[in-house]
Amino acid sequence: MVEIKEIIKYFLKIIKMLKLRNNIKQNFKKMTANLQIILTESETLQETIDCLIEHIPVETQGAFDATDLFQILVRAASNNDSIENTSKILKEVPSSKNIRYHLDKINNFVEVESQINLALKSKTLPRIIQGKLKFAIDLNLIPYYGEPTPEEMPYIYRSQAKSGTCSFYAYATLYVIKKGKRFTVAIRGVRNTDTSVAIITYLLASISSLKIDFKTLYLDRGFFSIAVIRWLKALKIPFIMPAVKTGKIKKTGETGGIKQFLKGKKSYKTTYTMKKSEEDSVTFNLWIVCKYKKGKRKQHGLEYFAYVVEQVKIGLDYIYTDYRLRFGIESSYRIKNICRIKTTNKKPVLRLLFIGISFILVNIWVNLLWRKVSLPRRGGRLIYREIFTFPQMLSFLRQAVDRLYKVVDTIHLPSG
Numbered sequence: 001m002v003e004i005k006e007i008i009k010y011f012l013k014i015i016k017m018l019k020l021r022n023n024i025k026q027n028f029k030k031m032t033a034n035l036q037i038i039l040t041e042s043e044t045l046q047e048t049i050d051c052l053i054e055h056i057p058v059e060t061q062g063a064f065d066a067t068d069l070f071q072i073l074v075r076a077a078s079n080n081d082s083i084e085n086t087s088k089i090l091k092e093v094p095s096s097k098n099i100r101y102h103l104d105k106i107n108n109f110v111e112v113e114s115q116i117n118l119a120l121k122s123k124t125l126p127r128i129i130q131g132k133l134k135f136a137i138d139l140n141l142i143p144y145y146g147e148p149t150p151e152e153m154p155y156i157y158r159s160q161a162k163s164g165t166c167s168f169y170a171y172a173t174l175y176v177i178k179k180g181k182r183f184t185v186a187i188r189g190v191r192n193t194d195t196s197v198a199i200i201t202y203l204l205a206s207i208s209s210l211k212i213d214f215k216t217l218y219l220d221r222g223f224f225s226i227a228v229i230r231w232l233k234a235l236k237i238p239f240i241m242p243a244v245k246t247g248k249i250k251k252t253g254e255t256g257g258i259k260q261f262l263k264g265k266k267s268y269k270t271t272y273t274m275k276k277s278e279e280d281s282v283t284f285n286l287w288i289v290c291k292y293k294k295g296k297r298k299q300h301g302l303e304y305f306a307y308v309v310e311q312v313k314i315g316l317d318y319i320y321t322d323y324r325l326r327f328g329i330e331s332s333y334r335i336k337n338i339c340r341i342k343t344t345n346k347k348p349v350l351r352l353l354f355i356g357i358s359f360i361l362v363n364i365w366v367n368l369l370w371r372k373v374s375l376p377r378r379g380g381r382l383i384y385r386e387i388f389t390f391p392q393m394l395s396f397l398r399q400a401v402d403r404l405y406k407v408v409d410t411i412h413l414p415s416g
Helices: 002-034 041-055 066-078 083-089 096-103 109-122 196-206 226-235 319-324 327-337 348-371 390-405
Strands: 132-143 156-162 165-178 181-189 213-219 239-242 268-275 281-292 302-310
Touching: 041 066, 041 109, 041 348, 041 390, 066 083, 066 096, 066 348, 066 390, 083 096, 109 181, 109 348, 132 156, 132 196, 132 348, 165 196, 165 348, 181 196, 181 348, 196 226, 226 239, 226 268, 226 281, 226 302, 239 319, 281 319, 302 319, 327 348, 348 390
Parallel strands: 132 213, 213 239
Antiparallel strands: 132 165, 156 165, 165 181, 239 302, 268 281, 281 302
16 A cells, blocks of 8 residues: 555656646747847858948959958958968868959059948947047057068058067057947058158048047057147147156156156156257146056056046046056957958058958947847846857858858868
């Protein structure tokens, strides 16, 4: 009798488990029924190719068209790979020689630069480019090795030694910063005749059509000069720029230049006149921020930061943190570097095209996040960045192209 009761209890438990399982299945079906596909890999690829074809026209011939060319370039960029290796990985694509033949038709540097800028601005969001905005200008240097040809020489930028060279291809970019979103709105392939003022002038002029009002312009310390400070003050553009800590110890034992202000235990404001001669000088607001290292990089004691600050409504205690937000801009460079086409080709216009595509891809990602992978809500749109990261977008692009052209899956030895 006891055994029968135990058997009945056992069967009742099984029935409860089955009911629970059925309830779970039904609830799961209800949940998945409410879910909808918001973005696919093919849609991501189509959005990218449409943007490139619309703004960067390329001459092609035969069965190989602009769509094929850009899909191969996007596949190479998504994998941080070369065109040569990409053409070997994909089955149904032309040889790398054929691809280079079409790329070699691109020769007008100024025209490609203008086309890239149009593509970048096309992916900015109308709601973002409104009101007073924060901007940042930065230089991205790509090492150049060897002896430049006459064609390359105008685009070789000389700077402090880095990665074993003092020669670089340089690209100045202008970013807009708003609510955690960063868009590249302009790029300038730096010429060796460009001054710092000329670079800034070009970038600001390229966005004049957007009718943007500046809240703050953040500049890299590489722009710290009399000409730049004087020019920005004349235009009445609010800006923040780190001051280069110049100065030497005088015979009296005192320190001159900016270094003379790096003292004390409290942050403070002052003014400073920088000059080369009586006629070539500028006076500006100099803010000195004092911070304790607190074991950072295994160091202790005080650390000083000097900033040129003009017409910016910000507190002295917050300027260090505010300027550090600009380093988020440099993270955009790191993101850009994981989708830059590898090449040994030194042709300046192709280098510009490849770097431009990487910046365009980042803009498209931010655009898709805002339009597709987000929900409007009170207090600001909720963006699900964690489910559509930039590497995820690159994976989408790579998979979509692989499906179109098929991946090589067998290897054969040559006959004989």
